[in-house]
Amino acid sequence: MTYSQWFEMQGNLHAEVMKKLEGKTQEEIIEYFRFENMVKNEPDFCPLYKDNKKCHDYEKLNCYFCACPNFRFKDDGFEKQDGKTLFSVCSIKSRDGSQFIGDDYIHQNCSGCIVPHRDKYIKNHFNKNWFEAMKDVKVFSETK
Numbered sequence: 786m787t788y789s790q791w792f793e794m795q796g797n798l799h800a801e802v803m804k805k806l807e808g809k810t811q812e813e814i815i816e817y818f819r820f821e822n823m824v825k826n827e828p829d830f831c832p833l834y835k836d837n838k839k840c841h842d843y844e845k846l847n848c849y850f851c852a853c854p855n856f857r858f859k860d861d862g863f864e865k866q867d868g869k870t871l872f873s874v875c876s877i878k879s880r881d882g883s884q885f886i887g888d889d890y891i892h893q894n895c896s897g898c899i900v901p902h903r904d905k906y907i908k909n910h911f912n913k914n915w916f917e918a919m920k921d922v923k924v925f926s927e928t929k
C-alpha cells in the first residue's frame with residue numbers, strides 16, 4: 786500500500802467515525818477517540834485493535850490523530866540522500882522521531898513520538914474534517 790492509499794483509507798475511516806458523533810462537543814469527540822473506547826467500539830479503525838495493542842506505550846493514548854499533521858510524505862520521494870530515496874519526514878524535526886533506513890529508501894519513524902496522541906495537541910489542532918487537519922501531509926510533485 787502506498788502512503789497515498791493509506792492516507793485516503795484512514796481519512797475515510799475517520800470520517801465514518803465522525804458521522805456517528807454528529808452533534809457531540811469537541812470534548813466528547815476527543816474522549817470518544819481514546820484508545821480504550823476505540824478498541825471496544827471501532828474495531829475496524831486500526832489493525833492493532835484486534836489484539837488490544839497500542840502503537841505507542843502511552844497511558845492516555847488518543848487515536849484522533851492516528852497519523853500526525855506534522856508528517857510529510859511524497860509517494861515518489863523528495864530527494865536522494867546518499868543514494869537512498871527520502872519518502873517521508875517530520876516537519877517539526879521532533880527529537881523523538883527517527884528514520885527507517887533501508888538499502889535504497891529512508892522513511893520517517895514515528896514509533897518513539899507521541900506528539901499527536903496527546904489530548905492537548907489534539908485540542909490545539911482540532912478539525913472535524915481529518916483531511917483538512919492533514920492538508921499539508923501529502924506533498925505533491927511539481928509536475929502534478
Ligand code: SF4
Binds near residue numbers: 876
Ligand atoms: S516524529 Fe512525532 S511530530 Fe514528527 S511526524 Fe512523527 S509523530 Fe509527528
